[in-house]
Amino acid sequence: MTIPDPLFHENIRLQPEPTPTPLPRLLLNSFLAAGLFTLVCGLGYPLLTTAVTGVLLPHQAQGSLVTQGGKVVGSAVLGQQFTAPKYLHGRPSMTSKTDGSGPQPYNAENSGASNWGATNAKLRDSVQERIAAFRQENGLSTGTPVPVDAVTASASGLDPDVSLATALLQVNRIAQARNLPVAEVEKVIREHLTGRQFGVLGEQRVNVLAVNLALDGQK
Amino acid sequence: MAPALLQIVLILAVMTALVIPVGNWLYSVASGQKDTALERLTYRVIGVNPQEKMDWKRYGLAILLSNLAMLLLSYLLIRLQGVLPWNPAGLAAQAPDLAWNTVVSFMTNTNWQAYSGEQSLSYFSQMAVITTFMFTSAATGFAGALAFMRGLAGRDGSNLGNFWVDVTRIIYRVLLPICFVLALVFVGQGMPQTLNAYATATTLEGAAQNIALGPVASLESIKHVGTNGGGFFSMNAAHPFENPTPLTNALHILSMLLIPSALTYAFGRMLGNLKQGWVIFGGMLVMFLGSLALLYGFEQAGNPILSKLGAEQAITAAQAGGNMEGKEVRFGIAQTALFATTTTAATTGSVDSMHDSYTGMGGFVPMLQMMLNNVFGGKGVGFINFVQYLILGVFIAGLMVGRTPEFLGKKIEAREVKLVMLAVLAHPLSILGFTALACTLPGALASLNNPGPHGFSEILYAYTSGTANNGSAFAGLSANTLFYNITIGLAMLFGRYLTLLPMLAVAGMLAAKRRVPTGSGTLPTDTLLFGGLTVFVILIVGALTFLPALTLGPVADHLQMAQGVVLKP
Numbered sequence: 048m049t050i051p052d053p054l055f056h057e058n059i060r061l062q063p064e065p066t067p068t069p070l071p072r073l074l075l076n077s078f079l080a081a082g083l084f085t086l087v088c089g090l091g092y093p094l095l096t097t098a099v100t101g102v103l104l105p106h107q108a109q110g111s112l113v114t115q116g117g118k119v120v121g122s123a124v125l126g127q128q129f130t131a132p133k134y135l136h137g138r139p140s141m142t143s144k145t146d147g148s149g150p151q152p153y154n155a156e157n158s159g160a161s162n163w164g165a166t167n168a169k170l171r172d173s174v175q176e177r178i179a180a181f182r183q184e185n186g187l188s189t190g191t192p193v194p195v196d197a198v199t200a201s202a203s204g205l206d207p208d209v210s211l212a213t214a215l216l217q218v219n220r221i222a223q224a225r226n227l228p229v230a231e232v233e234k235v236i237r238e239h240l241t242g243r244q245f246g247v248l249g250e251q252r253v254n255v256l257a258v259n260l261a262l263d264g265q266k
Numbered sequence: 267m268a269p270a271l272l273q274i275v276l277i278l279a280v281m282t283a284l285v286i287p288v289g290n291w292l293y294s295v296a297s298g299q300k301d302t303a304l305e306r307l308t309y310r311v312i313g314v315n316p317q318e319k320m321d322w323k324r325y326g327l328a329i330l331l332s333n334l335a336m337l338l339l340s341y342l343l344i345r346l347q348g349v350l351p352w353n354p355a356g357l358a359a360q361a362p363d364l365a366w367n368t369v370v371s372f373m374t375n376t377n378w379q380a381y382s383g384e385q386s387l388s389y390f391s392q393m394a395v396i397t398t399f400m401f402t403s404a405a406t407g408f409a410g411a412l413a414f415m416r417g418l419a420g421r422d423g424s425n426l427g428n429f430w431v432d433v434t435r436i437i438y439r440v441l442l443p444i445c446f447v448l449a450l451v452f453v454g455q456g457m458p459q460t461l462n463a464y465a466t467a468t469t470l471e472g473a474a475q476n477i478a479l480g481p482v483a484s485l486e487s488i489k490h491v492g493t494n495g496g497g498f499f500s501m502n503a504a505h506p507f508e509n510p511t512p513l514t515n516a517l518h519i520l521s522m523l524l525i526p527s528a529l530t531y532a533f534g535r536m537l538g539n540l541k542q543g544w545v546i547f548g549g550m551l552v553m554f555l556g557s558l559a560l561l562y563g564f565e566q567a568g569n570p571i572l573s574k575l576g577a578e579q580a581i582t583a584a585q586a587g588g589n590m591e592g593k594e595v596r597f598g599i600a601q602t603a604l605f606a607t608t609t610t611a612a613t614t615g616s617v618d619s620m621h622d623s624y625t626g627m628g629g630f631v632p633m634l635q636m637m638l639n640n641v642f643g644g645k646g647v648g649f650i651n652f653v654q655y656l657i658l659g660v661f662i663a664g665l666m667v668g669r670t671p672e673f674l675g676k677k678i679e680a681r682e683v684k685l686v687m688l689a690v691l692a693h694p695l696s697i698l699g700f701t702a703l704a705c706t707l708p709g710a711l712a713s714l715n716n717p718g719p720h721g722f723s724e725i726l727y728a729y730t731s732g733t734a735n736n737g738s739a740f741a742g743l744s745a746n747t748l749f750y751n752i753t754i755g756l757a758m759l760f761g762r763y764l765t766l767l768p769m770l771a772v773a774g775m776l777a778a779k780r781r782v783p784t785g786s787g788t789l790p791t792d793t794l795l796f797g798g799l800t801v802f803v804i805l806i807v808g809a810l811t812f813l814p815a816l817t818l819g820p821v822a823d824h825l826q827m828a829q830g831v832v833l834k835p
Contacts, residue, residue, distance in 0.1 A: 067318075067324060068314075068315070068318065072313070073327065073328065073331055074331055074335070075313065076312050076313050076314050076331075076332075076430070077328075077331040077332040077334065077335035078335045078339070079311060079312040079313060080312045080332055080335065080430070080433075081332070081335040081336045081338075081339045081402075082339065083308065083311055083312055084336075084398060084401065084402050084437065085339065085343075085394055085398045087437075087442075088397060088398045088400075088401035088402070088437065088442070088488075089393050089394035089395070089397050089398030089401075090393060090394060092397070092401075092442060092445070092446065092484060093393040093397055093481045093484035093485070094393075095446075096446060096449045096450075096459055096481070096483065096484040097459050097460065097461060097481055097484070099450070100449070100450065100453040100459045100483065101459070101460070103450070103453075104450075104453045104454055107453050107454060107455075107456050107457070107458070108453050108458060108459045108460050108483075109458065109460050109462065109465075109479070110458040110460070110465055110477055110479045110507070111456050111458075111510075112465055112467070112477075118468055119465060119466070119467040119468070120467055120468060120469060120470060121467045121469055121470075121475060121477075122465075122467070122477055122507075123456070124456040124506045124507065124510045125477065125506050125507070126506075127467075127469045127470070127471075127473075127475055128469065128471065128473060129470070129471060130471065131471055134470065134471070138595070145385065145476070153475065154475075154476075155467075155475050155476060155477040155478060156355075156384055156385070156464055156476045156477065156478040157382070157384065157385060157478075157500065158382075158384070158499050158500045158501035158504075158505050159500060159501060160501060160504075160592045160620045160622075160623070160741070161591065161592065161620075161623065161742075162592065162620050162622040162623060162715050162716075162740070162741050162742030163591065163622070163623055163715070163716060163742070164622060164623065164716040164720035164723075164742075164823065165569045165571065165589070165591075165623070165624070165625045165626065165720075165823070165827045166571065166626075166718065166720060166823060166826050166827050166831055166832055166833050167716050167717065167720065167832075167833065167835065168717075168832045168833060168834045168835065169835065170571075170572075170591060170623075171571055171572070171575070171832050174572050174575055174577060174591075175575050178575055178576050178577060190576075191576070192576055192577070192578035193576055193577055193578060194577075194578050194584075194585045195568065195572065195577045195578060195579045195585070195587060195588070195589075195590045196585065196590045196595050198572075198577050199572070199577070199589075199590040199591040199592075199593075200591060200592065201504075201592070201593070201594055201595070202501055202504030202592045202593055202594050202617075202618070202619045202620045203499075203501040203504040203505045203506060203594065204501065205501075205505060205506055206506070206594050206595055206596075207506055207596075208594075208595040208596055209595060210584060210585035210586065210595055211584040211585065212578070212582065212584035212585040213585070215584065243269065243273075243512065244511060244512045244513050245513070247269070247272055247273045247276055248273050248512035248513055248515075248516050248601070249273075249511070249512025249513075249515065249596050249597055249598065249601055250512075250586040250595060250596060250597065250598035250600075250601075252595045252596050256470075259470055260470070263470065
């Protein structure tokens with residue numbers, strides 16, 4: 048250690064450690080660390096988490112799969128495509144086929160979005176078509192405002208929910224297709240309305256698959 | 267409006283309440299003398315002496331070499347994916363340029379993804395490469411920040427600590443325990459955690475739906491605690507499997523802010539001046555709130571072009587409204603805006619909505635935050651950048667009053683200011699230089715997904731995100747081309763090391779200087795006045811450098827949208 052010299056004000060350097068590790072050794076340390084942390088963080092930690100959740104929360108850990116009569120019909124947290132009049136319809140989805148060869152809505156192994164900017168003509172044209180189609184299939188007059196979530200594509204292409212407004216506008220169509228009283232269908236939808244989590248977080252919403260499973264179960 | 271604001275206030279209040287306990291915890295990790303048995307074993311296995319004291323050159327060298335080793339090992343693992351286990355979907359290895367982009371991206375804590383996770387990486391690669399990098403890159407950045415703080419505090423001469431000890435402790439004492447507990451909560455909320463093959467469902471309408479699964483929760487927790495941001499799936503935290511409920515979204519947000527915000531308090535303790543830590547925290551929070559207010563306001567107001575067509579975007583009792591293209595119903599605008607502000611502030615880069623589909627000014631905010639790159643910031647880097655502006659603030663104030671600038675009792679001289687300016691200038695040079703280059707190449711322009719100013723924004727966003735080591739994207743840009751893979755890879759390297767290394771050198775030089783006693787000429791840096799001055803320096807330097815580019819992109823975009831202009835691709 049150098050003794051501070053009162054006449055030399057700047058750059059008083061303390062000697063670094065007496066024997067710094069030689070460079071080849073430091074390189075070896077680096078590779079050993081890379082290997083060790085790959086084992087601990089990249090294999091040990093995720094495999095331990097998999098083992099523990101596999102025992103404690105097996106349903107969720109496997110993707111919250113919903114079965115009906117022993118057959119898997121979907122995942123409770125993912126959306127799926129509905130087009131039949133008797134079903135509640137979800138949001139537009141922009142996912143493509145797995146090989147990328149064309150559109151395939153709600154493809155759960157290839158999540159995707161439009162990524163269209165607000166001024167892109169493709170966005171305007173798509174929304175215009177969807178508004179017209181939504182009004183037509185639900186028997187709404189030309190001037191009826193359509194909830195924005197019903198005519199815009201979600202971020203994941205797998206959004207499981209719609210807003211209450213979007214769900215309620217479809218009640219008449221569903222009731223007609225199922226020969227059920229309108230009030231009955233509306234009751235099912237309201238029963239499946241999820242509020243804000245803990246009363247604060249997120250937005251209230253209707254899970255489309257849950258409603259449709261309940262509607263099918265009514266008959 | 268009221269419920270939206272309530273949850274934002276609630277989440278930020280929880281973050282603020284955690285600053286002191288987590289800050290104390292980080293301080294004890296950074297300064298504790300005792301090693302645990304597991305840590306001693308680790309030092310023995312990798313063959314290092316935990317007592318070795320490192321000056322800034324030594325510390326910097328250890329960072330570089332350890333990163334290099336990780337880079338080579340991971341490149342190898344990712345290219346060998348085809349022959350390695352846990353690949354139920356039989357995915358082939360990434361091509362060399364894409365693999366380079368991927369490993370650089372995760373090594374630098376950027377997590378830019380030119381690939382789609384469920385279509386490109388096996389479960390083994392997601393764990394052994396991606397999850398590992400999320401731990402080591404976060405720990406590296408955080409260790410760099412600890413070394414930097416030790417230099418500024420200057421308690422032990424030129425000794426900045428021991429890199430191996432810092433990294434090991436951060437991983438074992440901070441990251442692994444938090445991540446494990448969070449992963450359990452995440453699975454409880456509906457995130458998968460499995461090595462089973464993709465599931466096949468038959469939908470109610472009789473169609474087949476293949477469902478991609480995987481060890482998602484263990485990656486998601488470190489993704490946000492380590493402010494990494496790379497998604498398991500292509501659509502990142504918007505994918506319901508990565509972010510099933512508003513609670514997971516809130517936990518993602520809190521995880522991202524947890525360590526960067528607490529680092530300010532740990533710094534205050536290290537200096538023995540808590541006020542200095544709070545001034546930094548306050549400066550960051552003010553910029554954060556300003557950004558959040560802008561983003562929330564513009565996205566909730568919606569897109570007038572869609573209103574004209576008959577889309578209802580107002581808040582009503584039955585819908586949350588707003589510009590919902592590329593957003594998820596469960597989050598609405600409030601949680602989306604808070605997430606987007608956080609992810610670009612904390613240099614995470616995960617997204618729970620598609621930033622490309624924001625309104626012009628909505629997209630302005632994430633870009634601006636990444637350009638400033640110091641609003642909380644990711645592990646370490648954001649903090650280091652903020653201090654860089656504190657030093658610049660001291661220097662500018664010193665010029666104004668004609669005194670030798672001092673920072674934390676050390677004189678700031680030509681050498682330090684030159685290094686600070688290198689770090690300050692490298693950032694815009696990389697962003698604007700690469701953007702200009704891409705704009706002149708027809709091949710690069712072919713990757714655009716949107717016409718007009720928004721297309722320019724896609725390129726600007728890509729290099730901003732890469733340089734700021736953020737990783738989020740205007741994802742319409744087809745970035746998996748040779749040109750973008752290489753140039754964005756370079757931008758990520760410049761952004762990481764041309765900030766970290768010069769600032770580490772500054773800390774090392776300051777540490778070696780003699781402390782000058784506080785006199786009547788000293789400008790105190792732990793006051794509200796100086797905090798305000800620093801925020802202005804940040805905004806002026808940021809605005810002067812980037813405003814022209816921002817005007818050509820998001821501002822022009824927004825003005826066109828307000829006029830109802832629609833552009834054909």
